[in-house]
Structure formats: C-alpha cells, structure tokens
Amino acid sequence: MYGWIWRHLPGNAWVKALISLVLVLAVVYILFQYVFPWAEPLLPFNDVTVDNQ
C-alpha cells in the first residue's frame, strides 16, 4: 500500500519524501479537525448530566 503510493509519487527521492510529509500532515490535520471531533462524543466521556440531555 505505502510502497504503491511511494512509487506513484513524482520526482526524485527528496521530492517524494517532502510530498509524503505533506500528505501525512494533511491526514493528521483532517483527523484532528474533523474525524476525531465526530468520533469522540460516541465515547462515554461526555455523559456528565443526570437527565441525558
């Protein structure tokens, strides 16, 4: 999977490394900004009230 991505990135090894880094950062950003905030309320840490509002 990662080998396939690496082979399909353009440029020499340095350019590929740079693009990979940008891709990794983008994925982490999307996770922290959108995916985790959506997933976190599904866990029980938010239930602090007595009437389940």
Add this chain to the structure above:
Amino acid sequence: MRVIVRTVSELCVTVGTLIVLFVVYVLFWTGVRADRVMGDQIDRLQQRWSRGSVQPEPVATPRTYEPGAPFAIMYIPRLGSTWNKPVLEGTGTGTLKKGLGHYARTARLGREGNFAVAGHRRTYGDPFKDFPELRPGDAVVLTDGTTWFTYRIDKGPYKTVPTDVEVIDPVPRKSGYTRPGRYLTLTTCDPEWGHSHRLIVWAHLDSTQPVEAGEPRALRR
C-alpha cells in the same frame, strides 16, 4: 502471498497509529482546545462586565439565560487556587466543551431553588477531575459580574445513577435539605473515564456580596 502479508501488516501499523493519535487527541488535544475556549469565554464575560453593561436585575424578573452563552465564573478553592471556569447556559455536548453547563430548567444563580451545574470529569480540560476531593464545608464561589455568591457544600460527593434526575430538584430529597432554599448542585461522571454513575455535591447559599466589596473571604489567601 508476500503482497498480502505486507498489506495486512501495513494496515495493522496504520490502525495502531490511528489509535495512538486518537488517544493523544482525547487526552491532550481536547484539553488544549478547551483551556483556550474557556479562557476566551472568561475574557468575554470580563469584557462585558468591565463595560458595565450588567445591571443588578430586579428581583422579580423570571428572565432566563441566553442558551450556550456564558453568564458566570465559578471558583472552587479546593480544586486549586487558580481553578476558575466559565458557566454557560445549557448542558448540550457543544456547550460542555466550552465550560461548565447550567441545567436550563433549574433555578438562576443565587435564587430560590436549585442552581444545578454539570461539568466534565475528564477530557476538555478535566474541569471536575478532582471532584471526589470536595468535602462538606468547602466553598463554591460564583460571580455574575455584579455579585459574589458563596455556596458551602453540605453533602457529597454522593454517587448515583444517571437516571436519578431528582438530584437536581429544587429541594433534592437525598441531600438532606427539607425546606425550600437557595441551593447549588454540581454533577459529573463517575468513574473517571466511564459513564455508569454520576457524582453529586450539594451546597447552600452561604453569603453574597457586591463585586465592589472585593473578593469574598473564601477566595482570599
């Protein structure tokens, strides 16, 4: 064959990384974010108050707070001398990310009835992490910009189940209070990372003083 093994192991590594990142998010990042947001809410309140737009309201008005907006700051010396959190109207998930939440259908601050507030035990800045440390006699101080309200804890932490809605009644039966009064209830979850139970403390309004008179005795060190 080799391709399959490699792909499966890559997937496992990816899932592991995802889990680690999620734990970092829950344990650390929600706190970073919440501290910033709660600081903003307190700044907003203090700005509004310093502009002098808050008037002591006439006693009889049954006004309600604006949903989702901060209206008071809470101080609990037992939880730390720097512990202060904004109190917002409502107990929705989004509201509780920004501070403590006031149960909308309970009494207003300092009024006859039960002023009930919920807060996170863990995540989002861990506001009520040390909730079990609270003891009868501890002060819970609130200000709405015009008045300091000092409540004294009478009972708790009391452990109950999430469906026990009568703990935020105007006169909560299990609190030991027998007649109507000016009470305060704090609720959070128990165990720390779970949701099977709730922890409750009850307090009564001990004293009030105008903000011009300076901080109440409970906050002075």
